[in-house]
Amino acid sequence: MSARELGSAYEPAVRVGIAKPSHKLLMPLGGIESYCLQCKNGNILYNKEVIAKATPFEPGDTIGMELRMSPPTPPGKSGRSPQRINDNSCLIFSRNGEEVGRIENIHQGFYVMGVSLYNWANVEFNEGPTFKFNPSNCLTKPYSAIYSEEYLYKDLKFD
Numbered sequence: 001m002s003a004r005e006l007g008s009a010y011e012p013a014v015r016v017g018i019a020k021p022s023h024k025l026l027m028p029l030g031g032i033e034s035y036c037l038q039c040k041n042g043n044i045l046y047n048k049e050v051i052a053k054a055t056p057f058e059p060g061d062t063i064g065m066e067l068r069m070s071p072p073t074p075p076g077k078s079g080r081s082p083q084r085i086n087d088n089s090c091l092i093f094s095r096n097g098e099e100v101g102r103i104e105n106i107h108q109g110f111y112v113m114g115v116s117l118y119n120w121a122n123v124e125f126n127e128g129p130t131f132k133f134n135p136s137n138c139l140t141k142p143y144s145a146i147y148s149e150e151y152l153y154k155d156l157k158f159d
Helices: 143-153
Strands: 013-019 034-038 043-046 049-053 063-068 090-095 098-104 112-118
Touching (some): 013 063, 034 098, 043 098, 049 098
Antiparallel strands (some): 013 034, 013 112, 034 043, 043 049, 090 098
């Protein structure tokens, strides 16, 4: 029996976004310390709250995420880093190469991309460096290159 035969409550759904590496794998994106775009309604979530709206996406769409962040600010003398906003930061979502949503003032930290799948949904990931639709910013690096640069932040501790 397919999801469509079971009715709309069981249709596949997807959330795409970013989370800190400490994000629990069984928790959906858009929860604690993660940002996401929901496919069905276009809500952009952070800490379980709708913080912006975007265009929903459908099966077959190519969804892009572009994260722009300034270099992180070192934590204070206590060694703990409060929830600081990264100046001039933004997360841009695109659908088939066109921007559909943007949020600014991302919380400081190191993020990894992720996806939450519901009811037999499936996706394909492309971490770069070759994309179907290129990012709008010529300075943007593909995730495949950025992740290997984590050593740049090895002396900084983020919660």
